[in-house]
């Protein structure tokens with residue numbers, strides 16, 4: 001017998017023909033999903049074709065030989081003596097653990113896994129609204145072990161009812177020792193936790209590692225279900241036949257009762273026939289496949305050690321799935337997938353699929369294919385890394401050149417201060433209700449300011465000044481300490497309504513602060529550099545911070561003040577839930593701002609964008625594409641002097657015109673300075689969509705947008721870790 005490689009393209013194989021849905025391309029060399037590119041064992045092909053030729057396809061029972069063959073296999077190769085009546089059916093092991101989640105737990109119950117782990121286990125928990133507990137394995141190089149203390153603590157703290165155990169472990173390739181398995185089982189027994197032991201990879205044992213069925217290590221019957229299948233060992237996943245072993249009568253009765261309710265209790269005849277033939281006569285074929293897999297592994301290990309020694313290669317004890325660490329080169333899944341797919345043309349399972357972004361720098365490579373495919377993959381990775389490193393070296397050289405040039409220009413202007421970011425976070429959030437500035441809209445508790453600060457930090461800002469109200473100081477500082485303050489210098493200034501020129505009386509009933517012009521003055525004593533100013537409750541997107549940082553790095557007042565602002569296209573800035581205030585910009589032909597018209601009520605009316613100045617009695621069109629200000633300005637410190645000088649007259653104006661609600665707006669001052677010929681304001685552009693929380697209903701939009709941006713790799717899962 002000799003192993004025959006099959007080109008499976010065009011055979012409706014998920015691995016080859018289903019690549020598009022996962023990778024958006026069908027041109028990659030697939031080394032992902034765990035099946036094999038070899039022709040099935042002759043014994044299986046013969047049994048299936050005999051059955052198809054000779055047996056009418058009427059309703060069928062599982063053949064006796066199916067049970068006997070499996071029982072003999074399990075006893076002979078794994079020392080597990082299974083009784084026939086313990087064996088239940090499921091089409092796939094994955095269905096088996098989905099059903100177990102439904103059968104053994106209630107919504108909200110904790111289900112624990114040892115991560116990184118085969119991702120359908122995580123989905124089984126999430127898809128059924130159970131609480132997923134991921135107890136990370138401890139990594140030392142590419143060796144993984146279990147933190148038993150943490151495992152027990154996680155169980156206790158999270159009301160865990162079920163442990164889905166992957167043994168041998170996919171993707172890290174561990175074969176667990178008897179000691180490890182026993183310890184896990186002891187903990188589960190102690191805390192009344194059911195265990196599903198997925199042993200589908202049981203037949204792939206390497207060197208002197210020996211898979212030990214969990215059930216053989218103690219009397220765990222009352223809380224253990226073992227799952228396995230011939231599908232992995234003999235590459236017959238399409239036959240949809242898996243073996244669920246439940247020795248305990250009561251537990252088995254529950255399983256069967258569950259199956260009655262969903263009316264799935266046995267599989268199709270071909271699945272039984274294929275599995276029986278495999279267990280009965282397939283050993284020789286399996287040994288051949290294993291020899292091929294092991295030699296592929298040794299090849300990958302040796303070649304990568306020589307040609308790409310920085311790639312960490314998993315030590316394969318079990319499975320045919322190789323865990324590769326690319327952490328010396330990449331951090332995010334976006335970087336990894338860009339390298340693997342775009343540069344190398346390879347489709348791997350990505351580390352983050354197995355439990356989140358902390359595994360992003362890893363990939364899982366399927367070794368069960370031809371040597372030619374494995375060689376091609378190794379060549380592409382090694383060549384890809386060489387090319388990438390050359391490009392990185394070139395980029396580093398250019399960066400060093402740019403840094404040297406910047407240092408030169410700093411020498412020429414030694415007093416030049418680096419731009420800082422000023423965040424106005426003292427608004428009341430009256431329309432939204434509550435302290436919108438500290439609403440946690442990110443998937444890991446981030447507030448909008450976290451995204452703003454992250455973008456600013458990435459753009460080069462090292463210092464941020466947050467203008468807040470004294471009342472929220474404690475909460476606000478705690479949020480900063482948790483994240484941004486780990487990377488940036490965060491300073492605070494406090495906006496206080498009573499901080500106005502002496503002699504001016506605050507009108508009774510006024511609770512609103514005096515507006516953005518007044519807010520900036522709260523930081524007058526700490527602003528000593530060019531600065532960008534933003535609203536706390538607006539999301540601006542990374543591009544804006546890059547352009548404004550670059551501009552401010554060179555901004556210098558001459559005959560005129562040298563200011564700038566980032567404009568957005570009006571349609572990218574509106575709320576679906578009501579009107580908003582926007583500064584509509586007009587520019588001269590050099591791209592300098594001519595004026596800003598503050599429109600306090602601007603909104604979509606059908607497919608038109610319009611504003612009103614008379615509470616909706618009349619509406620004026622604003623064309624799509626019109627640049628508007630989102631209060632993202634860049635100033636030199638000269639603006640402070642101007643704001644100070646203009647504050648008294650503006651407060652008097654407010655007292656006259658609208659004593660309770662009137663405000664002293666930055667755009668108004670900026671417009672005045674332009675009119676007076678004192679300032680040039682360069683308009684920079686952002687094509688990004690702006691997000692903000694003007695209305696409570698806007699919140700979900702922002703939450704979804706930020707989650708998507710994380711998924712797209714624009715942000716890491718945890719911004720500040």
Ligand SMILES: Cc1ncc(COP(=O)(O)O)c(C=O)c1O
Nearest residue numbers: 034092093094095118170200242
């Ligand atoms: C650990 C593990 N369990 C289960 C499965 C799939 O099981 P089935 O195809 O029987 O649903 C796989 C396939 O890769 C696996 O690795």
